[in-house]
Amino acid sequence: MREKLAPVWLLAKRELLDQFRDWRILFPLAILTLLFPPLMYSVAGSAVDFANKYGGEMILDRLVPFSILIIGFFPVTVSLVVALESFVGEKERGTIEPLLGTPFLDWQLYLGKLLVGIFFPLVASYLSIALYLFMVSKQDLSLPSANLMAELLMLTAAHALLMVSGAIAISTQSTSVRAANLLASFIVMPVAILIQGESVLIFWGNDYLLWLALSAVLILAALLIRVGIAHFQREYLLGREIDSFNLKWMGRTFRDAFVGETHSLIQWYQIQVGATFRKLKMPLLLIIILTVFGGVAAFKLTSATIPSEVGEYSSDEIDERLGDLKLAAGLPDESMEITFGFIFSHNIQAVLIMLLLGLISFGILGGLAYIVNIGVLGGLMAALQAYGLPAGMMFLTGILPHGIFEIPALMLAGTGVLYFGAVMVTPNPTKTVGEIFIYALADWFKIGIGIILPFLFIAALIEVYITPILLSRVIQ
Amino acid sequence: MIQTENLSKRFNDFLAVDDVQLDVESGQILALLGQNGAGKTTTIRMLTGLLRPTRGWARVAGHDVVKEPNRVRASVGVLAEQHGLYTRMTAVEYLDFFGRVYRLDAEARKKRSEHLLEYFGLADVAKRRIGEYSKGMKQKLALARTLIHEPPVLLLDEPTSAMDPESARLVRDEIANLRSSQRAIVICTHNLVEAEMLADQIAIIYHGKILIKGKLEELKERVLGTTEYEVIFSTPYDCAKLKIPIGIEIVAKEATKLRFRSANPIEMNPLLLKELSARQAPILTLQEASRTLEDVYLKAMTEANGGIIQ
Incomplete structure (x- = not known):
């Protein structure tokens, strides 16, 4: 392994030497490293004075870790510039x-560049944080706990890793530095939102969730690295000279992938949908496992956390709480009639949201959205049981009739999204990233239009016209 | 050492290289000639394993370019169209870096670097940043890089471009030396004189297809026809009254020059000379007419516009 990693270090060392001789990298890095700690220190000092007047000690405890997060982030932004080009x-x-033209392996080239992108900015970030901590230690401000400090330092490294892995993936797929810079907004905006979310967690003081956020960032960075290496093609870097947004080509490629050589609906189902369905075996198995696990876990968790006195709630209180839940879930209140159109469009929305979330996260968020749906079902069963209602019977009459179609449809949507993520992170030297994306999307839509849509249609019909009758009989 | 069969490369709708067949043995130099965009660089990139052939196959130094691209790259020294030097490094650092890339030990790196820098006249500036070098110096350093690991195969794209005549001569000599050390070399060049001086085989590529390929003499024969001879007169002479021996075909008559083809030069040329002497023609010389690679190239290109020469 050491021998295999030697070229990575060799490449990184050469480029680090290059960077060390480039004032355009060193100067902003030095400014960001040395300027922001005193600035944040001064801001923190002013905030202390201000908050002390109004008894805001709790916020102040969190101001230092927040400052560390921000101070660590500024020099890391340089890594984006380095990695993008x-x-x-x-x-x-x-x-x-x-x-x-050298015998470096693709992954060695990729990791070498990754190391280069991260090294200097991260060192600068840690120096900056150290400088700030030194300043803070001289003032009457409490330093973060060792646990939080570890989280913050790792978050800083995770941000660098996330941005660099994303930027290098962009760099390998761009034809000019200008194009890469334009695409950088796809990194900057999500990372800015991420930092805001992490800031909220820091002020909230929820270390556990911060660890989860850190894990999520690392998983995403690992996926980006995997995608970058999977689709790194020397040919692509040399062969393409211009970026063009070719809608005609995209449309043609999608059509070829979606319809293929089929000439009738039956043929399309037999060949295209059938072939795609066969490709989904593994992700389908995973979804089945997640369904069982998610449903049972949500049931157990809800049963364990629901207040024991809930069974003593009056029907008015239950109605009020169910109303709150409906409002939170975007469901219509009682004054609105639940129609076929509403159910059908609501379910289509849910499936499309799963797809969109999957597209931006290599399937992970789409899969999570599916588990949330299943979790809601498990939780609902637990809640019904806690309220003293016949949960089993209500499931059989209130969910199962339309669920026979709706749940498999959701499962297939989740399966398709996981498959999409798997395809995106799998090397395929015969196709460009664009082609792989379009083909994977076409596969999802084959299942979406061929199976999910008809299933949701039937499910909505049953849910509107049959389920209420069955359910009312049970309740009576 | 280099073999290709039906080697083709398509970029979307554009066929950049079409059914290229090459066979370059150890100790041979192949000059690949053609217009800009003819497919020379694409061919070189496929031979380096940088581009994946759409059709056909290629083996370089015994390795398949698709199945073993890294072994191919380890066995090849490539000089690309752009020298591609890291301008913030010194020449010593640069060659040392590439020496490490090709896993040479410290002693070999030092020895090879010093030799190459000395040979190409860069020893005095070896510790200066490459960014300060002239174009010719950069080209020489790039060539030194391709030789640092003493590869059995060299793929050189315009090796003497941007060089002054002395440096170009130096590089040509080095390439000739490399041939004698049993390397297979492919040179892409627009410099036809250079190709004529160095190449054992010449291939002219046109719109991705090999138009014509072979030894220079064979190409002259195939493209320009059989050898031509010319008699130069010291003063203007009217050849109208000459009795031309059978087997001699007059190609051109000028005031001081008579150009002809001879079916059997050993027997026919003395007969023509005898006739000229008998008529007291003011003969200055009788020689084989000069036919350069440039003549071959231009004729081939002109004919290519009307159809591929087989």
Whole structure:
């Protein structure tokens, strides 16, 4: 392994030497490292004075970790610049061909560039944090706990890793530094939202959730690295000269993938839907496991956490709480009639949201959205039982009739999303990333239109016209 | 050492290289000639394992370019169209880096670097940043990089471009030396004189297809026809009254020059000379007419516009 990693370090060392000689990288890095700690220190000092006047001690405890998060983040932003131009910059300077012509393996080139992107900015971030902590220790402010400090330092590294892995993936797929810079907003905006979310967690003081957030960032970074390496093609870097948004080509490719050589609906079901369905075996198995696990876990968790006195609630109180839940879930209140159109469109929305979440997270968030749906079902059963209602019977009459179609439809939507993620992170040297994306999307839509849509249609009909009758009989 | 069969590369709707067949043995130099965009660089990139052939196959130094691209890259020295040097490094650092890439030990790296820098006249500036070098110096350093690991196969794209005549001569000599050390070399060049001086085989590529390929003499024969001879007169002479021996075909008559083809030069040329002497023609010389690679190239290109020469 050490021998295999030696080229990674060799490449990184050469580029670090290059960076060390480039004032355009060193100067902003030095400014960001040295300027922000005193600035944040001064801001924190002013905040202390202000908050002390109004008894805001609780916020102040969290101001220092928040400052550490921000101070650590500023130098890390330089990593984005370095990583964005890692491959495409070399292409523009004409140095990429000799490098690609060496016996370095693809992943060695990729990891070498990753290391280069992270190293200096991260060192600068940690220096900056150390400087700030030194300043804070001289003032009457409490330092974060060791646990929180570890979280913050790891978060800083995770941010660098996330941004660099995303930026390098962009750099390998761009034809110019300009194009890469334009695409950088796809990294900057999510990371900005991420930092805001983490800031909320810091002020909230929920260390456990912060660890989860850190894990999520690391998983996403690992996936981005995996995707980057999977779709790293020397040919792509050398072969393409211009970026073009070719809608005609995209449409044609999607049509070819979606319809193929089929000429009738029956043929399409037999060949296209059938072939796609066969590809979903593994993710379907995973979804079945997640369904059982998620449903049971939600049932147990809800049963364990629901207040024991809930069984003593009056029917008015139950109605009031159910109303709150409906409002939170976006369901219509009693004054609105639940129609077929509402149910059908609501379910389609849910499926499309799963798809959209899956598209931006290599299937993970889409899968999570599916588990949440199943979790709601498990939780509902637990709640019904806690309220003293016949949960089993209500499931059989209130959920199962339409659920026979609706649950498999949701399962297939989740399966399709997981399959999409798996395809995106799997190397395929015969296709470009764009082609892989379009083909995977077409596969989802084959299942979506061929199976999920008819199932949801039937489920909505049953839910509107049959389920209420069955349910009312049980309740009576 | 280099073998290809039906090697083709398509970029979407554009067929960049079409059914290229090459066979370059150890100790041979192949010059790949063609217009800009003819497919020379794409062919070189496929031979380096940088581009995946759409059809056909290629083996370089015994390795398949698709199945073993890294072994191919380890066995090849590539000089690309752009020198691609890291301008913030010194020449010593640069060659040392590539020496490490090719896993040379410290002693070999030092020895090879010093030799190459000395050979290409870069020893005095070896510790200066490459960014300060002239174009020619950069080209020489790039060539030194391709030789650092002494590869059995060299793929050189315009090796002497941007060089002054002395440096170009130096590089040509080095390439000739490398041939004698049993390497297979492919040169892409627009410099036809250079190709003529160095190449054992010449291939002219046109719109991705090999138009014509072979040894220079064979190409001359195939493209320009049989050898032509010319008699140069010291003063203007009217050849109208000459009795031309059977087997001699007059190609051109000028005031001081008579150009002809001979079915059997050993027997026919003395007969023509005898006739000219008998008529007291002011003969200055009788020689084989000069036919350069440029003549071959231009004729081939002109004919290619009307159809591929087989």
